Amino acid sequence: MQATSLSFCSVVGNAADPLIAREHAEPPHPYRSAFQRDRDRVIHARAFRRLAGKTQVFTHRYSDHFRSRLTHTIEVAQIARTVANALDLNEDLAETLALVHDIGHPPFGHAGEQALDRQLQRHGLRFDHNLHALRIVTHFEQRYVDFRGLNLTLAVREGIIKHSRDYFAAQHPELAEYLLDQRPPIEAQIIDLADEIAYLTADIDDGIEAEILSLDDLCQNVPLFTEFYRRLQRSHPDAAPKLLFHEALKRMLNALVNDLIVATHRRVSAGNIHSLADVRQAKERLAVFSPNMEARRHEAKQYLYAHLYHAEDLENEHVLADTMIEGLFQYWMHHPEQLPTSHETQIAAEGAPRVIADYIAGMTDNYISEQWNRAQE
Ligand code: MG
Numbered sequence: 264m265q266a267t268s269l270s271f272c273s274v275v276g277n278a279a280d281p282l283i284a285r286e287h288a289e290p291p292h293p294y295r296s297a298f299q300r301d302r303d304r305v306i307h308a309r310a311f312r313r314l315a316g317k318t319q320v321f322t323h324r325y326s327d328h329f330r331s332r333l334t335h336t337i338e339v340a341q342i343a344r345t346v347a348n349a350l351d352l353n354e355d356l357a358e359t360l361a362l363v364h365d366i367g368h369p370p371f372g373h374a375g376e377q378a379l380d381r382q383l384q385r386h387g388l389r390f391d392h393n394l395h396a397l398r399i400v401t402h403f404e405q406r407y408v409d410f411r412g413l414n415l416t417l418a419v420r421e422g423i424i425k426h427s428r429d430y431f432a433a434q435h436p437e438l439a440e441y442l443l444d445q446r447p448p449i450e451a452q453i454i455d456l457a458d459e460i461a462y463l464t465a466d467i468d469d470g471i472e473a474e475i476l477s478l479d480d481l482c483q484n485v486p487l488f489t490e491f492y493r494r495l496q497r498s499h500p501d502a503a504p505k506l507l508f509h510e511a512l513k514r515m516l517n518a519l520v521n522d523l524i525v526a527t528h529r530r531v532s533a534g535n536i537h538s539l540a541d542v543r544q545a546k547e548r549l550a551v552f553s554p555n556m557e558a559r560r561h562e563a564k565q566y567l568y569a570h571l572y573h574a575e576d577l578e579n580e581h582v583l584a585d586t587m588i589e590g591l592f593q594y595w596m597h598h599p600e601q602l603p604t605s606h607e608t609q610i611a612a613e614g615a616p617r618v619i620a621d622y623i624a625g626m627t628d629n630y631i632s633e634q635w636n637r638a639q640e
Pocket of ligand 1: 335339364365458
């Protein structure tokens with residue numbers, strides 16, 4: 264595959280670029296670009312470190328070999344950098360957005376997110392991990408004497424909100440500065456697909472390791488994987504199945520990344536896109552898989568939904584996550600005086616349900632389990 268340049272529609276990120284604007288003006292750094300600084304701020308944030316203690320799909324009960332939300336995040340950043348580099352996009356921006364993309368996730372993976380959302384809905388509110396991530400980087404992180412939050416550039420804050428879904432101005436007037444009627448830059452658009460590639464391949468890997476998925480079953484149901492596995496069986500008839508599996512999975516990941524690069528380039532060329540302004544006005548997102556790869560990706564994901572994400576062993580953990588989050592949420596609704604005292608002013612301003620959700624969302628799996636055990640005493 265030829266490397267292809269889309270530099271004409273990438274985020275420039277130089278001193279004249281309005282996308283490097285920060286809420287609080289800061290002098291430029293002598294040798295780090297605005298997005299390199301943002302990347303470093305994210306890496307040094309407390310919320311980033313907590314990702315190490317949060318479930319991606321498998322809790323630590325299974326094995327320490329499995330992905331946590333932190334190692335998943337690093338895998339997404341690796342893929343996003345590769346894609347951004349191959350397309351000549353702004354690699355520092357793409358890397359920063361990948362590193363921050365899951366920072367708003369509560370403990371216990373998607374089960375935790377759904378449980379928290381269910382509690383908030385009873386009070387007419389919702390939990391949304393992108394919006395929570397924005398609250399973390401603009402408000403909860405406190406590391407600077409002159410302002411709250413990390414004071415990230417506009418491009419990074421916009422990407423946090425818009426990388427995976429569209430928000431509408433009528434429902435979110437508070438997000439007006441993030442240009443909700445426009446597409447995000449391609450650097451933000453690739454994050455969602457880099458995320459898809461990372462978790463699709465990682466969940467197959469961890470699912471096999473956990474012995475919830477079987478190699479035979481995988482070969483019968485996921486053609487995107489099987490194609491590489493069968494080819495390797497023919498070329499390496501004496502290799503151990505485990506090595507063939509790893510090699511095939513690596514090739515599947517590579518095929519997805521290649522396809523994302525080529526299909527995105529093709530869509531930009533076909534769409535008469537000549538600038539970032541064109542990207543923003545485009546009718547549809549420009550970062551895509553080809554239709555053929557999209558169909559095979561979808562097929563693989565459906566397989567994981569049917570055989571992994573709702574497997575009995577994992578569902579038992581989902582029920583436990585739901586029980587803890589509901590139990591603690593209700594407990595603090597009835598006993599807000601038991602929350603850390605720093606939350607008092609926030610409760611007056613935003614109400615107890617939102618503050619309790621923020622508090623729970625920030626917890627690691629371990630910490631919320633400790634809180635739960637203490638509440639049972
Ligand atoms: Mg993710």
